[in-house]
Amino acid sequence: MGAKGFVEGGIASIIAGCSTHPLDLIKVRMQLQGESIVPTATSQIQAAHLRPAFALNASSAAATTAVHAPLPPPPARVGPISVGIKIFQTEGIPALFSGVSATVLRQTLYSTTRMGLYDILKQKWTDPNSGNMPLLRKISAGLIAGGIGAAVGNPADVAMVRMQADGRLPVAQRRNYKSVVDAITQMSKQEGITSLWRGSSLTVNRAMIVTASQLASYDQFKELILEKGIMKDGLGTHITASFSAGFVAAVASNPIDVIKTRVMNMRVEPGVSPPYRGALDCAVKTIKAEGPMALYKGFIPTISRQGPFTVVLFVTLEQVRKILKDF
Numbered sequence: 001m002g003a004k005g006f007v008e009g010g011i012a013s014i015i016a017g018c019s020t021h022p023l024d025l026i027k028v029r030m031q032l033q034g035e036s037i038v039p040t041a042t043s044q045i046q047a048a049h050l051r052p053a054f055a056l057n058a059s060s061a062a063a064t065t066a067v068h069a070p071l072p073p074p075p076a077r078v079g080p081i082s083v084g085i086k087i088f089q090t091e092g093i094p095a096l097f098s099g100v101s102a103t104v105l106r107q108t109l110y111s112t113t114r115m116g117l118y119d120i121l122k123q124k125w126t127d128p129n130s131g132n133m134p135l136l137r138k139i140s141a142g143l144i145a146g147g148i149g150a151a152v153g154n155p156a157d158v159a160m161v162r163m164q165a166d167g168r169l170p171v172a173q174r175r176n177y178k179s180v181v182d183a184i185t186q187m188s189k190q191e192g193i194t195s196l197w198r199g200s201s202l203t204v205n206r207a208m209i210v211t212a213s214q215l216a217s218y219d220q221f222k223e224l225i226l227e228k229g230i231m232k233d234g235l236g237t238h239i240t241a242s243f244s245a246g247f248v249a250a251v252a253s254n255p256i257d258v259i260k261t262r263v264m265n266m267r268v269e270p271g272v273s274p275p276y277r278g279a280l281d282c283a284v285k286t287i288k289a290e291g292p293m294a295l296y297k298g299f300i301p302t303i304s305r306q307g308p309f310t311v312v313l314f315v316t317l318e319q320v321r322k323i324l325k326d327f
Contacts, residue, residue, distance in 0.1 A: 102160035191268065215245075258297055
């Protein structure tokens with residue numbers, strides 16, 4: 001019975017991930033808006049007067065020579081539709097599915113694990129008399145399942161972020177990974193095995209929050225709808241509960257998601273100080289340079305993606321459960 005939960009959750013997650021991938025790509029591009037592209041030591045010095053996140057890493061001599069240089073205007077921030085149109089115009093339709101192989105691997109590793117573990121914990125912690133699980137237990141199950149799933153799927157997550165962000169770099173500076181396997185192989189060779197778990201603490205924290213808010217909220221909303229007799233157990237209930245759960249998950253996870261995206265995407269070269277020393281450093285520099293609301297960059301595409309993703313996830317999951325109920 002336990003293994004079936006992994007299979008059901010895996011199938012639903014892969015379908016949901018692939019169908020909403022373009023929205024996830026737009027979200028990543030928006031989360032990187034306002035962040036200077038600083039791939040080399042030379043450009044890092046030049047960026048000393050561009051953005052505090054990089055100015056802190058530049059040498060004092062370079063900073064002194066740049067004091068009288070005129071400040072460039074801040075880059076214009078555009079919405080998700082404009083970002084999508086720009087990707088389409090400059091990179092073509094296939095670019096909207098950049099990193100989709102990483103999405104498949106990520107859902108296979110991360111979501112299959114979290115959905116399966118949550119299902120196991122749900123079966124163990126559900127009250128046999130009422131058939132429901134208390135909200136606190138739902139949240140606890142989500143935290144545990146999400147954390148373990150994220151640790152397993154982090155390499156695919158790093159590869160996915162980099163593949164999605166590659167198109168925003170100048171052609172000469174792109175990583176040009178051919179697939180998720182190529183991305184993981186190149187990262188391992190060039191930056192070491194540990195690079196595959198870059199930002200893992202953020203990934204784990206985000207996954208715990210997303211899983212706890214998403215899965216717990218879905219079950220809670222679904223139980224509430226059925227108990228109040230608002231709707232019967234069917235497609236309408238599944239869509240309503242899943243979209244509500246998606247909104248809760250988006251609000252709770254967006255700040256961590258922005259920091260995670262930036263830490264995973266940063267380029268680290270030998271002899272050059274990295275743009276961020278870690279998650280906290282990234283958060284502080286981002287807020288100082290761009291303001292607190294920078295942590296909610298990409299929220300519209302996040303909710304635009306999280307809503308449909310959660311709907312597709314749970315509607316598909318309910319259908320897969322019906323198909324596999326006799327197995």
